[in-house]
Amino acid sequence: MKHQMIAAEQPHPLLPQGEPLPGGQRSGRPQYLEVRNLRVVFDGFTAVDGVDLDVTQGDLRFLIGPNGAGKTTIIDAMTGLVPATGSVNHTGTEILGRKVHQIAKLGVGRTFQTASVFENLSVLQNLDIAAGARRRPLELLRRRRGTDPAVDEALEIIGLEHLASKQAGTLAHGQKQWLEIGMLLVQNSELLLLDEPIAGMSQDERAQTGELLRRIGANRITLVIEHDMDFVREYATSVTVLAAGKVLSEGSVAQVQADPRVQEVYLGTTPAKGH
Numbered sequence: 404m405k406h407q408m409i410a411a412e413q414p415h416p417l418l419p420q421g422e423p424l425p426g427g428q429r430s431g432r433p434q435y436l437e438v439r440n441l442r443v444v445f446d447g448f449t450a451v452d453g454v455d456l457d458v459t460q461g462d463l464r465f466l467i468g469p470n471g472a473g474k475t476t477i478i479d480a481m482t483g484l485v486p487a488t489g490s491v492n493h494t495g496t497e498i499l500g501r502k503v504h505q506i507a508k509l510g511v512g513r514t515f516q517t518a519s520v521f522e523n524l525s526v527l528q529n530l531d532i533a534a535g536a537r538r539r540p541l542e543l544l545r546r547r548r549g550t551d552p553a554v555d556e557a558l559e560i561i562g563l564e565h566l567a568s569k570q571a572g573t574l575a576h577g578q579k580q581w582l583e584i585g586m587l588l589v590q591n592s593e594l595l596l597l598d599e600p601i602a603g604m605s606q607d608e609r610a611q612t613g614e615l616l617r618r619i620g621a622n623r624i625t626l627v628i629e630h631d632m633d634f635v636r637e638y639a640t641s642v643t644v645l646a647a648g649k650v651l652s653e654g655s656v657a658q659v660q661a662d663p664r665v666q667e668v669y670l671g672t673t674p675a676k677g678h
């Protein structure tokens with residue numbers, strides 16, 4: 404299937420703009436995520452214990468921490484999957500307490516550890532369905548007359564143009580994850596919450612995913628949960644370390660790695676006196 408070329412003189416908001424930077428965009432009015440005192444309690448067990456987070460558009464923030472630290476629960480709370488208290492502000496709009504589909508409509512997109520694509524449909528059909536979620540009636544009418552530029556752009560960005568007509572269920576593990584990310588792109592998700600996107604990937608797929616995150620992270624707010632420290636070192640522009648439901652440390656990769664509290668949590672070493 405032939406896809407429409409993207410006119411260079413008409414950049415679409417999906418197209419990458421530069422590279423992610425520590426601290427995110429510093430000019431204009433960047434979008435932001437501001438989490439305050441986020442708390443999730445399961446039957447008396449506090450899984451997320453008063454978390455504050457600030458992430459600016461253009462920053463590629465990684466959320467790391469030992470098993471059970473509360474990383475996935477934070478994303479679940481932000482996307483309406485578990486009840487929480489506190490505040491989650493997406494560029495001036497409070498999203499905590501809203502329903503899952505309302506949060507998605509407010510530009511918040513997430514992926515799961517296991518990709519959730521429609522296995523029996525083609526790559527293109529998956530993207531088309533995702534795009535349908537954001538189309539207005541006029542756009543739906545226009546859609547019937549040709550391909551949706553946003554779908555073509557997403558195919559290009561995730562590198563699956565050559566597999567557009569392939570059944571999603573037959574894709575390699577990494578390709579499914581990229582398709583899921585593509586589905587968020589066509590929904591115009593401005594805030595991306597990605598839960599261990601490289602889990603189970605080959606070395607090649609990891610590198611390609613890292614480059615994909617760089618391409619899409621430059622003009623979005625991106626929070627990535629990750630365990631693989633080599634990947635974090637390579638691609639994070641900033642890191643938040645979580646332990647026992649609380650933020651333990653935050654900063655550049657070098658800063659958090661040098662933090663004795665982080666070393667203690669990861670390696671069980673005793674922090675030096677005075678820290």
Ligand SMILES: Nc1ncnc2c1ncn2[C@@H]1O[C@H](COP(=O)(O)OP(=O)(O)OP(=O)(O)O)[C@@H](O)[C@H]1O
Nearest residue numbers: 445446448450468469470471472473474475476477
């Ligand atoms: N639905 C639930 N009911 C009860 N406890 C839960 C529920 N979901 C998570 N927990 C508990 O909350 C804590 C945080 O879990 P969470 O999955 O957020 O950790 P995580 O940092 O993402 O861990 P991992 O890196 O292993 O995925 C864990 O102790 C977990 O057992």
